[in-house]
Amino acid sequence: MTTDKKELAVAALQNGTVIDHIPSEALFRAVRILGIEQLGTAVTIGYNLPSSRLGKKGIIKVADVEFPEDVLNRIAIIAPSAMVNIIRNYEVVEKRAVVLPDVLIGLVKCSNPKCVTNHEPMSTRFNVIDHENVKLRCHYCNHTISGSDAEII
Amino acid sequence: MNSRSFVAIGDLNKQELLDLLERTRYFEEHPNSRLLDSRVVATLFFEPSTRTRLSFETAVNRLGGRVIGFSDASTSSTSKGETLKDTIKMVSNYADIIVMRHFLEGAAQYATEVTEVPIVNAGDGANQHPSQTLLDLYSILKTQGRLDGLTITMVGDLKYGRTVHSLIMAMRHFKPVFNFVSCPELRMPEEYIKLCRREGIEFHEYTEFSQEVIDASDIIYMTRVQRERFSDIMEYERVKNLYTLHNSMLATSKPTVRILHPLPRVNEINIDVDENPKAYYFEQARNGVFARQAILTRALGINPLSK
Numbered sequence: 001m002t003t004d005k006k007e008l009a010v011a012a013l014q015n016g017t018v019i020d021h022i023p024s025e026a027l028f029r030a031v032r033i034l035g036i037e038q039l040g041t042a043v044t045i046g047y048n049l050p051s052s053r054l055g056k057k058g059i060i061k062v063a064d065v066e067f068p069e070d071v072l073n074r075i076a077i078i079a080p081s082a083m084v085n086i087i088r089n090y091e092v093v094e095k096r097a098v099v100l101p102d103v104l105i106g107l108v109k110c111s112n113p114k115c116v117t118n119h120e121p122m123s124t125r126f127n128v129i130d131h132e133n134v135k136l137r138c139h140y141c142n143h144t145i146s147g148s149d150a151e152i153i
Numbered sequence: 154m155n156s157r158s159f160v161a162i163g164d165l166n167k168q169e170l171l172d173l174l175e176r177t178r179y180f181e182e183h184p185n186s187r188l189l190d191s192r193v194v195a196t197l198f199f200e201p202s203t204r205t206r207l208s209f210e211t212a213v214n215r216l217g218g219r220v221i222g223f224s225d226a227s228t229s230s231t232s233k234g235e236t237l238k239d240t241i242k243m244v245s246n247y248a249d250i251i252v253m254r255h256f257l258e259g260a261a262q263y264a265t266e267v268t269e270v271p272i273v274n275a276g277d278g279a280n281q282h283p284s285q286t287l288l289d290l291y292s293i294l295k296t297q298g299r300l301d302g303l304t305i306t307m308v309g310d311l312k313y314g315r316t317v318h319s320l321i322m323a324m325r326h327f328k329p330v331f332n333f334v335s336c337p338e339l340r341m342p343e344e345y346i347k348l349c350r351r352e353g354i355e356f357h358e359y360t361e362f363s364q365e366v367i368d369a370s371d372i373i374y375m376t377r378v379q380r381e382r383f384s385d386i387m388e389y390e391r392v393k394n395l396y397t398l399h400n401s402m403l404a405t406s407k408p409t410v411r412i413l414h415p416l417p418r419v420n421e422i423n424i425d426v427d428e429n430p431k432a433y434y435f436e437q438a439r440n441g442v443f444a445r446q447a448i449l450t451r452a453l454g455i456n457p458l459s460k
Binding site: 115117119120122139141 | 236238255256257258259262263278279280344
């Protein structure tokens with residue numbers, strides 16, 4: 001067993017989900033995407049923790065909840081570097097990167113005020129045109145936005 | 154989504170573009186027929202555009218079809234708060250095809266998702282105006298006798314001008330050389346620069362509308378530089394006359410060069426160019442009716458060439 005403090009923090013959870021390596025500036029939007037405010041279980045949120053990869057990072061630890069994969073993958077819009085750890089009985093049973101879907105339906109608001117999606121009762125739809133740098137193009141008005149600027153619905 | 158709709162020029166492959174151009178040529182030779190006999194075409198203009206509407210309605214009338222619709226959203230249920238979806242669904246019960254212009258970007262694409270009736274996009278805000286692009290393409294083909302390997306110079310507002318963006322999308326199939334002439338504020342967006350690089354299209358960017366560029370051109374596509382595009386009015390005053398074409402500037406140009414402009418023009422083409430045989434912008438607008446006849450028959454699955 002390693003004595004690394006981060007690993008210990010992860011292992012301290014009996015059951016649940018840890019989302020690590022979230023850039024600090026994306027942390028609170030990630031909290032919103034996961035709907036954490038609606039949860040009744042214990043949640044620990046770390047902000048501006050030191051990280052060799054990101055400089056400063058955020059971490060979210062949620063006890064007794066495993067999120068559906070599509071919910072976790074939404075985090076990739078704002079934090080493509082995020083890692084998901086599933087914890088069962090103090091063990092990390094699964095560790096994986098979030099995956100940005102090719103198409104995002106009803107997740108991101110179009111930043112073009114003249115886009116039809118901002119005026120009609122309809123779902124937005126974005127195609128991911130650059131997975132690496134997270135560039136999204138509105139299926140309707142063709143405006144492009146980057147994931148870091150995306151307003152999550 | 155219904156498949157015969159005509160929403161964006163970028164949706165069409167090279168063969169589909171060539172098919173539309175072939176139809177356009179046919180309708181120039183045979184403008185009047187009964188190909189749309191007993192068909193009802195709805196023209197829904199949520200934003201007024203007299204030129205585009207009259208061109209579409211002329212196209213329908215010359216093919217023997219009937220037109221219903223409105224020319225201004227204030228005379229439709231939209232003013233009562235009806236959603237676009239409901240308006241499209243309602244009109245779909247009456248018409249065989251819907252031609253629509255809307256001030257919202259993406260409106261035509263959305264319309265194709267709520268009806269099985271073919272949608273023809275007659276302009277959606279600053280986004281797409283594909284019938285304009287088809288008539289531009291046809292004008293280039295008609296005046297040059299070919300589309301391949303032409304040097305096309307685009308001048309003026311390259312940042313916001315949707316016609317130049319769509320023309321790049323359409324011409325990318327035909328190995329063009331592009332000259333982009335504009336002030337730095339209105340230069341071609343990075344997205345289209347990248348597209349040219351990706352497609353291996355030769356292009357050059359200039360801030361000066363020079364004699365050298367003019368003399369190398371097969372097509373000079375002029376656009377309007379609008380005051381409201383500038384955050385700094387002093388900058389507008391400085392550049393507004395730098396991209397104006399005068400007749401004297403065409404003296405040493407190729408005999409076959411043609412000047413295009415989507416119209417309306419303000420002062421970017423001096424009126425002394427109008428009498429020059431190299432000026433083509435008025436004939437260009439005439440091609441719009443034939444191009445729209447081509448678009449309507451294709452969307453309705455009618456092939457004039459097989460009759």
